[in-house]
Amino acid sequence: MRFLLDTNILIPLEDPDHPLGSSMAHVVRLSHANGHELVYHPATKADVQRDSDAARQRQTLKRLHQYSCLEKSTTPCPWNTEETKPHDREDNEILYALKCDAAHILITEDQGIHDTAWDKGLGDRVFTIQTMEDWLLRLHKRTSITLPNIEEAPLHQLTPRLNEPFFDTLRESYYGFDKWFRRKAQDGKTRAWFCQNEDGILVGVCIHTEQIDELITQEGMRLPGIALKLSTFKVGTAHRGRKIGELLLKATFRYATQNRIENIFIHGDPEKQHFLFKVLVDFGFINVGTHPGSGGRDAVYLKQHPSRPPKNENGLAPFEYFQRYFPHFLTGPTVGKFVVPIQPRYHDILFPDWPHPRPPSLFPPTNTAGNAIKMAYLCHAQTKKMDPGDVVLFYRSGDKHAITTLGVVEHYETLNDPNIVARLVKRRTVYEMSEIQRMAKKASGVRVMLFRIVRHFSPSAISLDYLTKHAILKGHPQSIVRMSDTRFNTILSIRPPQLTDDRTVLISIHPSYVKKILSGEKRLEFRRRWASGPVDKLVIYSTAPVKKLVATARVEQVITGTKNELWERAKHVGGGVTEDELFRYLDGKEIAVAIELSEITPFSPLDPKTVFGSDFTPPQSFRFLKPNEMDQLLQGIG
Numbered sequence: 001m002r003f004l005l006d007t008n009i010l011i012p013l014e015d016p017d018h019p020l021g022s023s024m025a026h027v028v029r030l031s032h033a034n035g036h037e038l039v040y041h042p043a044t045k046a047d048v049q050r051d052s053d054a055a056r057q058r059q060t061l062k063r064l065h066q067y068s069c070l071e072k073s074t075t076p077c078p079w080n081t082e083e084t085k086p087h088d089r090e091d092n093e094i095l096y097a098l099k100c101d102a103a104h105i106l107i108t109e110d111q112g113i114h115d116t117a118w119d120k121g122l123g124d125r126v127f128t129i130q131t132m133e134d135w136l137l138r139l140h141k142r143t144s145i146t147l148p149n150i151e152e153a154p155l156h157q158l159t160p161r162l163n164e165p166f167f168d169t170l171r172e173s174y175y176g177f178d179k180w181f182r183r184k185a186q187d188g189k190t191r192a193w194f195c196q197n198e199d200g201i202l203v204g205v206c207i208h209t210e211q212i213d214e215l216i217t218q219e220g221m222r223l224p225g226i227a228l229k230l231s232t233f234k235v236g237t238a239h240r241g242r243k244i245g246e247l248l249l250k251a252t253f254r255y256a257t258q259n260r261i262e263n264i265f266i267h268g269d270p271e272k273q274h275f276l277f278k279v280l281v282d283f284g285f286i287n288v289g290t291h292p293g294s295g296g297r298d299a300v301y302l303k304q305h306p307s308r309p310p311k312n313e314n315g316l317a318p319f320e321y322f323q324r325y326f327p328h329f330l331t332g333p334t335v336g337k338f339v340v341p342i343q344p345r346y347h348d349i350l351f352p353d354w355p356h357p358r359p360p361s362l363f364p365p366t367n368t369a370g371n372a373i374k375m376a377y378l379c380h381a382q383t384k385k386m387d388p389g390d391v392v393l394f395y396r397s398g399d400k401h402a403i404t405t406l407g408v409v410e411h412y413e414t415l416n417d418p419n420i421v422a423r424l425v426k427r428r429t430v431y432e433m434s435e436i437q438r439m440a441k442k443a444s445g446v447r448v449m450l451f452r453i454v455r456h457f458s459p460s461a462i463s464l465d466y467l468t469k470h471a472i473l474k475g476h477p478q479s480i481v482r483m484s485d486t487r488f489n490t491i492l493s494i495r496p497p498q499l500t501d502d503r504t505v506l507i508s509i510h511p512s513y514v515k516k517i518l519s520g521e522k523r524l525e526f527r528r529r530w531a532s533g534p535v536d537k538l539v540i541y542s543t544a545p546v547k548k549l550v551a552t553a554r555v556e557q558v559i560t561g562t563k564n565e566l567w568e569r570a571k572h573v574g575g576g577v578t579e580d581e582l583f584r585y586l587d588g589k590e591i592a593v594a595i596e597l598s599e600i601t602p603f604s605p606l607d608p609k610t611v612f613g614s615d616f617t618p619p620q621s622f623r624f625l626k627p628n629e630m631d632q633l634l635q636g637i638g
Contacts, residue, residue, distance in 0.1 A: 002104055003106075041094045152193050154185070227262075228263070229265055257327060327455060377451065390408070472487045509543065562592075
């Protein structure tokens, strides 16, 4: 595709004394990396020549040749007249070139051009830098996955560390490893998850890349579509047993889930990599044959990672199914479901990647047990029996009073010997030995639950208010509580969790402003009047010609003030309007409000009549949603 750069983009882009914004730098990198062409209009040169900064003018003109210039049109711009000012004339010529399809998109920060573009029917083809970055990311960029203790980077960032002892065993087992590594680093497609210890020494690396329609065995097995290949998977010998391999696998599974990659594979020498393959089998990898080109040496291990839960056609037991198809698990009336209360201090250690803000710590936790997949939980609950494959929902007591996390039981039993307990939980534990001894002293023993985490409920936990309102719980669970399959399905149906209370407002917004909200350019929504009671969330209705429900947003705060006070706020926060637009809208109002938005969550546009019924009428400004309307909306979002 061809992207037309406006003058106000090119000058900072080419001015060495003007710092290049990270978003624009990202746009340039993404464009070049994905074969898009960056061009400028002949009128831009005239605009640059009027730059009052002579040194910057010379530098910009000198470097313009790095970009392609559109050929000057022989057809005059019909929007220009004798009265048109020189600057407006050039803007019109650029927009007219866009209308004539000389480029696909114009990138500009000039609000005047954006306004004119909407008047000319070109508004959806004129992007700000932030909008362009977001769009290119949606087109080309894979979702990046990071976890506590795990970092991700393009492979070339590890090239300077090739001489570290960590890579010695790889060099010994693979002749030409350094050459292969550098070649992969240069392709720009290969990345790595890696882990360092407190001294900055590498202790684990997983090099990964994506393959298309890959033939993975000499017996003829080919993986359709995109598959994730783990080219190198290594944990330092001195650091085995610290769950680093499990952390790397967790990053792998999350990446595959978020990017809808349905197959993960790796190959290697089954004798030299016996320990690795044993771990992989425990997480659902299966030996499917011999890798072509390895001379019959390398075994291929494949993990099926379907986007949707597959049918249990082989009649696998619940835990075996979960192990094979993680993160999918079996449900239904025959599978037990339990709510498990957990205190905040244990929750923070077990689930440090649960997405909720915590105050910064001078001493971040180094216990990797909590970041991984396989975990342990000890308690004195009355519940004597749980079966492998049963589902557990962790309820954070004490502060949040909400269900935060879903897991699947691997093993459950009652023990009195603290040494057996310690041996059983092994590296899964977040408990100190003294605490295990204290818990095991009780005559009835300690319940030991080994489980594997499936996912967190995010962006919000499921509050006690919602749980009691829908008769899922009667109140704060003091111990493990069994729940019915019907109530469990009610929890799974919540999409998205942030819409589950009664302080949600349906708000009508013009499409031009909706675009700015979704791009992040507009963080304030202005209203001449607003609700007298508290509002937590918005459901955004994009007015004509779109006429669709398009997104949700959280209300960060509501600011009341005069139009001058609100304009000052808009300049600093991002109002997405000009001063003249705001003052015209608030004309005659002494006091108005600005609603500061956060957590903007777009979804596939919905016809409101399919959600609220054929008699739906959009609100002139806003209205509160009733509980049943929110339920209907949740079903519509899916």
